Amino acid sequence: MKTFICVNFTNVLMPDIESWEYELLTIISKLPTLIFTGLNKNTGKTTAFNALNALFPDEVLGLTSIGYDGEAFDAIYNHPKPPIPVFPGQLVLTAERFLPETKTGYVLLEKWENHPQFGPWLILRITAPGNFRLAGPSTLAELRLGIANLHRHGATRIHVDGALNRLSPISLFSSRHPCPGHVRAGFDSQNPGIILSTGAALGDSLQVIVEQSLYILELFDLPTLSHVVATTNSELNVNVSFQHNAYLLQNTWSRLPAYLWCQESLIPLYPEAIYLQGAFTDAFYLALRAKKRLPQKLIVRSPAHILLSLDSWNDLKSRNITVLLLERPELALVTLCPWHPRNPIPTLQLAEALLPFTKVPLVDVQSRLVWLPTKFE
Template identity: 25%
Template sequence: MQLLDLIKDRHSIVSVVGMAKNSGKTVTLNELIEEALDSNLKLGITSIGRDGEKQDVVTFTEKPLIYINSGTIIATAEEIFKVCEANLEILEITDHNTSLGRVVIARALSSGYVQIAGPCTNRDVKRVADRMLHYGASIIIVDGALDRITSACPGITQATILATGAVLSRSMDKVIEKTAHQVNMFNIEEIEDNRLEKINQKILKDKTMYIVNNEYEIEALNIKTALGFGREIAAALKKDTKYVIIRGSLVTKTLKDIVTSTKLFKNVTFVVNDATKIFINYKDWLYFEKVGVNIKVMEKINILAVTINPYSPLGYYFSPGEFMDKMKRVLNPVPVIDVMMSNL
């Protein structure tokens, strides 16, 4: 199975998210670039963060380079644009600023290596992606990372490919556990309540948190974020509370403070916009499920596939066949692709 087969004719803006550095995200991106060449499809590529440099600026380990084909459209910062080896034609200098200068949209006139450092905010990424579509790209790939997982947000990209690998742990089972948990987060059930959706649309631009009762009456909470306010949220719950609409991030401590402060949480559904806003590890998630915490999302993330890298830059590796077989069994029916083997 080819990655591009999961995208073309279905999605126009897709993110590639790595669970950690050296998990195979750039190899996944290069696989998509190669498949696009074979399919005569014109890609657009940008990034939240930076990718394509020869050495990781944090870990100082070697990184795979990004090699684009003639006709590919990229969006990258001005300072990075200057070091790209491919011959590039500037299409537009945007007003989206980064620490490395304004974001430049360009078309490759020749094949060659490039570095990508795109917009910093969700809104700017979406705007730049739309501009690349305007300039003729068929599919936009947004390069992201788990610590900047907002690139998977449904408001920015229509689908996501998750890259994982041995770098997460020396234990294969631990890598599979962490990956499966992230996939489960992406697959959190979407709320199916038309009345709540209408309420959410009305208050979408309002950063205040709300509780909604069984009669769909809303009460604004005098807090702007759930972070550090779990006890205050718990105190606001009533016997007829149906939903708590969470603005921003939902983290373990907030839920633990709610659970330990009131039993009324068992009657409530906590609603976040999407899974990129949830930061709860595997063991804590199991605990919350056990005690009866119910969490749903307004928008579900569409995960297309998981790519795996059985090799770690620290020198250890997993048996590629065993890693693939186990990951497939656990993640079924999500497609699992070993991008390292396909690039040998």
């Protein structure tokens, strides 16, 4: 069987669609749920979403988004955004407000609740090819319910057009919160696979783009708390539900209030560990640093909950603080996009800079190029 891979940065184009499909299906078919996230606007997330949707013509795809992701024109540069094509047999979860003007090409299967701006949530079965604007639930509870309903109506795969700074999807199928739809439909309630899109629009120079991209890739490679507990004599596995902010001192967890929790009166000097229930931001980090409350270990729920600037992240690492994750979704692949309003960068240059540091394949879905890290070759 032929292998079509960009090895040693020599461009080898996929000569036909069957070879391209085989290469990507080998990577992603084991993941029944994919969440597509972009590091910035215009990094090719929707293009990747469309390309990977097309790889599963024989499955019942359930398509939705986290919030509204179907604008016709870019809000910053006003250039046309790619539509989301749909095909007969697919299922779509969207809001009533964003239905196509024509009432043909789909059948309504279910309607529930009522978003104050978007109207009721709808599940539609597509009966004719067309384009859709997706506007799905933005809260974790609504998203779980919507995906469960998609499965109940026969979806065999779920593809979610999401965003890295929206935290809901990362915890969709954690062991702590299994999706009832997956259980009823007989699916494994594993974490979703993440398709991460980066590209020239992330910055004004190749150096900035690479630094920002590698930072996010590093977050997806952080150790999990369960692995540390299982492989060391760590005391971090004491009884704590991890449903609230908390700190660890002398092997005892103490709960922190959700408000003003970083005041020095609430945390002792140099705690052994701190758990953050919500987002880990520069404001939290700098407040802890200023008040000498930085712990030996910081525990957060997922990579998407780390919203530090690159400068703060580098400062944290320089202090030898260990960051642990409760949940680490599987990063399946990274897609590359050359587009920039002034200085486009060929994906070959992006791949050459990123590949030595990544553990997952890099893909240019428009040019049908794949670069595999060493362990995939």
